[in-house]
Amino acid sequence: MPIRVGIVGVGNCASALVQGIEMYKHNPNLEPIVAFREIGRYRPHDIVFTSAFDIDARKVHVDLADAIFQPPNNATVVFKPPKLGVIVRPGPVLDGVPEGGLVTKVVEGSVEDVVKELNSTNTEILVNYLPTGAKKAAEAYAEAALRAGVAFINAMPAPVATSEYWQKRFAERNLPLLGDDTQNQIGATVLHKTLVRLLALRGVKIKHTYQINVGGTPDFVNLMYRRGDKEKTKTAAVKMMAVGQEFDAYISPVAYIEFLGDRKIAHMLIEAEIFGGLPIRIDVTLDVHDAWNSAAVVTDAIRLAKLALDRGIGGPLISASAWGFKNPPVHMSPDEAYRAVVEFIEGKRDR
Ligand SMILES: NC(=O)c1ccc[n+]([C@@H]2O[C@H](COP(=O)([O-])OP(=O)(O)OC[C@H]3O[C@@H](n4cnc5c(N)ncnc54)[C@H](O)[C@@H]3O)[C@@H](O)[C@H]2O)c1
Incomplete structure (x- = not known):
């Protein structure tokens, strides 16, 4: 059963998602490296790209299979898909x-154009990969999804799934809403959360922690100008793992280093006290x-959104958002989120 997916923002994350899905489709002997081989009856191979939106003149009016390799995209190339017939x-x-960003020539469309394209392509789920800081644009595409009757996955940090306004609007239209800001398969956030959670569970007193990230993608260029939302979603995610403990946390993307390309390097330090007030230091x-690290979780999010559509469930998906996103409506540790998603898949919880 195909899952008809649209993409907003044909950047590096879209490139990794499209390359990965098409690679697994064209190589059935390769087993997708994801947490859930099947979600309901859906496998990653069931994802079909039906529409895509961008404003960069180098990508607009181009087939999605070629647009993902246009500059400034620099996601690692693993598979070159044949033409997809999606312009x-x-x-x-x-x-x-x-x-000061990397897009110099834009081509503009309207919300109405987006609605028409979503309708004419029978897109069921829209994945929002806009740059961090594009809050107004994110809301415009959320509005288009609502008007077209399409589920919305907010893979970037603008508050959509965590906004009461959008939660209500998607609930009224009975359309699934997931977000905000993808939590990568093994990203700095999920690793940092796990360490902080472990220390909190073992009764260790956390004094302070930092996480600094460097990378060479266009996302990092953008983050040098507009890092506010990203700092908020990353810091909230880590602090929520040690509720009741007061500690300093500095979490931020700090530098664009061009030669790193699609690599992201995260340095994490935690300083804490164990029994007797003696110091302990963890350095990771x-x-x-980076872009590939985000794709597996988005394949889960797409299939969870489809399951909700099949079951007629709308509004914010609590378990799926806690599993796949840094700033969900309800924060959970990685193991709690895993259990919640399994219960959702098995029909033991309704969202
Ligand atoms: N691992 C990761 O890379 C990761 C993880 C979690 C979240 N995210 C978030 O996902 C988002 C996408 O990341 P990316 O690395 O693909 O970024 P990117 O900069 O490579 O891609 C963004 C794309 O959006 C396009 N765009 C800009 N304004 C637009 C508009 N108004 N309408 C349509 N398209 C528009 C750009 O032209 C570009 O193609 C970012 O917000 C990022 O913070 C990324």
Whole structure:
């Protein structure tokens, strides 16, 4: 059973998702490396790309299979899909293009154009990969999804799934809403959360922690100008793992380093006290292909949204959001979120 998916923002994350899904489809002997082989009866292979939107002149009016390799995208190339027959369409620009960013020539469309494209392509689920800081644009695409009757996955940090306003609007239309800000398969956030949670469970007193991230993608160029939302979602995610403990946390993307390309390097430090007030220090480095690291979880989110559509469930999906996103409506530790998602898949909880 195909799951008809649209993409907003044909950047690096979209590139990794499209390459990965198409690679697994064209190589049935390869087993997708994801947490859930099947969600309901859906496998990653069931995802079909039906529409895509961007505003960068290098990507608009181009087949999605080629648009994902246009500059400034620099996600690692693992698989070159054949033409997909999905032409990238322009959408509203609004705050999507910051001054000094890497997009220099834009092509603009309207919310109405997006609604028409979603309807004419029978898109069921829209994944929002806009740059961090593009809050107005994110809301414009959420509005388009509502008007077209399409579920919405907010893979970036603008508050949509965590906004009461959008929760209510999607609940009224009985459309699934997931977000905010993808939590990567093994990203800095999920690793940092797990460490802080472990220390809290073992009764360790956390004094302070930092996480600094460097990378060489266009996302990092953008984050150098507009890091506020990202700092908020990452910090909230980590602090929620030690509820009741007061400690300093500094969590931020700190540098764009061009030669790193699609690699992201995260340095994490936790300083704490054990029994007797003696010091303990944990120092971790994670080095990973950033865009690819986000794709597995989005394949889960898409299939969870489809399951909700099949079951007629609308509004914010609590378990799926806690599993796949840094700033969900309800924060859970990775193991709690896993259990909640399994219960949702098995029909033991309704959202
Ligand atoms: N691992 C990860 O890379 C990761 C993890 C979690 C969250 N995210 C978030 O996902 C989002 C996408 O990340 P990315 O690395 O793909 O970024 P990117 O900069 O490579 O891609 C963003 C795309 O959005 C397009 N765009 C800008 N304004 C637009 C508009 N108004 N309408 C349509 N398209 C528009 C750009 O032209 C570009 O193609 C970011 O907000 C990022 O913070 C990324």
